Amino acid sequence: xxxxxxxxxxxxxxxxxxxxxxxxxxxxxxxxxxxxxxxxxxxxxxxxxxxxxxxxxxxxxxxxxxxxxxxxxxxxxxxxxxxxxxxxxxxxxxxxxxxxxxxxxxxxxxxxxxxxxxxxxxxxxxxxxxxxxxxxxxxxxxxxxxxxxxxxxxxxxxxxxxxxxxxxxxxxxxxxxxxxxxxxxxxxxxxxxxxxxxxxxxxxxxxxxxxxxxxxxxxxxxxxxxxxxxxxxxxxxxxxxxxxxxxxxxxxxxxxxxxxxxxxxxxxxxxxxxxxxxxxxxxxxxxxxxxxxxxxxxxxxxxxxxxxxxxxxxxxxxxxxxxxxxxxxxxxxxxxxxxxxxxxxxx
Amino acid sequence: xxxxxxxxxxxxxxxxxxxxxxxxxxxxxxxxxxxxxxxxxxxxxxxxxxxxxxxxxxxxxxxxxxxxxxxxxxxxxxxxxxxxxxxxxxxxxxxxxxxxxxxxxxxxxxxxxxxxxxxxxxxxxxxxxxxxxxxxxxxxxxxxxxxxxxxxxxxxxxxxxxxxxxxxxxxxxxxxxxxxxxxxxxxxxxxxxxxxxxxxxxxxxxxxxxxxxxxxxxxxxxxxxxxxxxxxxxxxxxxxxxxxxxxxxxxx
Numbered sequence: 244x245x246x247x248x249x250x251x252x253x254x255x256x257x258x259x260x261x262x263x264x265x266x267x268x269x270x271x272x273x274x275x276x277x278x279x280x281x282x283x284x285x286x287x288x289x290x291x292x293x294x295x296x297x298x299x300x301x302x303x304x305x306x307x308x309x310x311x312x313x314x315x316x317x318x319x320x321x322x323x324x325x326x327x328x329x330x331x332x333x334x335x336x337x338x339x340x341x342x343x344x345x346x347x348x349x350x351x352x353x354x355x356x357x358x359x360x361x362x363x364x365x366x367x368x369x370x371x372x373x374x375x376x377x378x379x380x381x382x383x384x385x386x387x388x389x390x391x392x393x394x395x396x397x398x399x400x401x402x403x404x405x406x407x408x409x410x411x412x413x414x415x416x417x418x419x420x421x422x423x424x425x426x427x428x429x430x431x432x433x434x435x436x437x438x439x440x441x442x443x444x445x446x447x448x449x450x451x452x453x454x455x456x457x458x459x460x461x462x463x464x465x466x467x468x469x470x471x472x473x474x475x476x477x478x479x480x481x482x483x484x485x486x487x488x489x490x491x492x493x494x495x496x497x498x499x500x501x502x503x504x505x506x507x508x509x510x511x512x513x514x515x516x517x518x519x520x521x522x523x524x525x526x527x528x529x530x531x532x533x534x535x536x537x538x539x540x541x542x543x544x545x546x547x548x549x550x551x552x553x554x555x556x557x558x559x560x561x562x563x564x565x566x567x568x569x570x571x572x573x574x575x576x577x578x579x580x581x582x583x584x585x586x587x588x589x590x
Numbered sequence: 591x592x593x594x595x596x597x598x599x600x601x602x603x604x605x606x607x608x609x610x611x612x613x614x615x616x617x618x619x620x621x622x623x624x625x626x627x628x629x630x631x632x633x634x635x636x637x638x639x640x641x642x643x644x645x646x647x648x649x650x651x652x653x654x655x656x657x658x659x660x661x662x663x664x665x666x667x668x669x670x671x672x673x674x675x676x677x678x679x680x681x682x683x684x685x686x687x688x689x690x691x692x693x694x695x696x697x698x699x700x701x702x703x704x705x706x707x708x709x710x711x712x713x714x715x716x717x718x719x720x721x722x723x724x725x726x727x728x729x730x731x732x733x734x735x736x737x738x739x740x741x742x743x744x745x746x747x748x749x750x751x752x753x754x755x756x757x758x759x760x761x762x763x764x765x766x767x768x769x770x771x772x773x774x775x776x777x778x779x780x781x782x783x784x785x786x787x788x789x790x791x792x793x794x795x796x797x798x799x800x801x802x803x804x805x806x807x808x809x810x811x812x813x814x815x816x817x818x819x820x821x822x823x824x825x826x827x828x829x830x831x832x833x834x835x836x837x838x839x840x841x842x
Contacts, residue, residue: 438704444683448682452678454663456671456694458691
């Protein structure tokens with residue numbers, strides 16, 4: 244509890260940013276985000292862009308898995324649909340990025356609705372299996388529908404442009420991503436302080452009780468799937484126009500598991516958690532690379548084993564979080580905050 | 591005009607017959623209790639009214655509408671609310687959010703309105719918050735508003751569940767063992783709340799309960815089930831002295 248923060252009307256209570264203190268830091272963060280690309284190294288901007296794309300995707304998965312409780316192992320499939328839709332629309336039909344991106348979100352959302360249909364009758368692990376299968380179907384389609392997707396060689400989507408200005412540098416693309424991240428985060432945060440978001444959480448916690456108080460399970464499960472895959476579609480589209488080329492290898496099962504890891508590490512059912520988790524998991528390989536470089540002199544063999552090290556650490560971190568911090572980074576952060584607020588008292 | 595008419599209701603699960611030709615009527619503004627030994631089919635009746643189960647025979651009319659035509663989530667729109675025997679709150683949410691969920695079917699904003707929030711969704715949140723606060727005052731749970739439900743004591747959770755049902759502004763309230771597991775004080779409080787709801791809000795109440803003191807004190811009429819069959823119906827005084835009821839409860 245924050246002392247001295249008294250509300251006199253209900254409107255103050257549902258504000259996202261409750262105190263001037265929080266608003267102050269938010270402005271600082273915002274200014275920092277704008278200044279960052281102007282001063283940072285190109286490589287850091289590149290990492291930041293990857294984080295931004297991951298945040299949008301992780302938010303989407305958290306809406307479906309964290310908030311609605313439908314475990315998805317096919318998130319990469321939705322990213323792939325978004326990415327390929329955007330790439331195909333802009334290369335084959337010459338549709339500009341600004342239109343192709345929302346269209347790819349819509350395309351992914353429609354795929355999400357189709358995947359949602361089996362989920363209406365299935366629960367828990369069984370949904371995980373259907374979404375898992377969906378991921379493979381998309382992979383297979385990408386490889387074999389060569390007339391559309393160029394098969395294994397992939398597609399190169401053009402960088403977005405506005406008039407004569409082309410967003411071809413990491414720095415300029417950074418601004419597109421940051422705007423999308425802010426929009427995506429704001430939308431998700433708003434969703435979960437209003438009617439639909441609450442209904443989704445209710446379905447996760449107790450579906451029968453939710454139905455009896457008047458929540459249409461069919462409708463909301465389909466909505467959860469389509470919102471989630473819309474996010475994934477947008478993230479996929481941003482990926483497609485950012486990378487030099489996208490192939491089916493960008494969207495394997497490993498990516499779905501990475502996204503699951505993001506929300507587990509960050510915090511299941513938490514907006515901030517999705518952001519923390521996305522940043523953590525995206526930067527993890529870089530951290531490992533940094534460490535292996537550090538010990539290269541003593542253990543030269545480490546560098547060659549980078550790939551192994553990466554997947555081992557990855558698994559280890561998921562296990563550690565599941566056992567010691569099931570609420571994820573967001574939970575840890577909150578606990579620390581509460582601890583210091585009350586210190587030196589225990590409550 | 592009776593509020594709820596249950597006629598010749600029968601349902602069986604596998605080989606087990608849960609209800610056999612059960613009929614009763616609940617008048618508007620009445621407190622109607624259904625009692626019976628464990629496994630008599632009391633909760634099954636509620637599940638049929640809520641449409642979780644579809645009876646094999648019989649009809650259920652609510653305000654002259656055939657409930658069997660509706661899906662479970664539509665029943666709440668007609669004005670039927672329920673509090674469960676085993677607490678069925680959304681335990682990771684605050685009390686306030688649980689109560690706002692009770693208002694769900696009366697609210698309208700969809701995904702887009704909710705995601706944008708400013709405007710329609712915000713107005714709706716604020717206007718429904720008013721009604722939620724009235725219910726919070728009514729059931730005296732002001733102190734627990736912002737608490738996460740799973741951190742609350744059992745008795746309070748039961749009351750929050752009652753509050754969520756009331757937030758639906760129901761015509762008919764189904765209470766499944768509202769005082770089970772409560773101490774004497776909590777039981778008395780709950781009994782008083784049930785009477786208050788009935789008198790002040792004019793809600794018709796159907797009650798399933800094992801605590802005979804509460805049943806005898808608050809009910810207008812009582813229906814007794816045993817092994818899925820109705821064995822008696824009448825005023826508390828009549829039920830107390832009914833030989834069939836005594837036999838079902840105490841054995842011969």
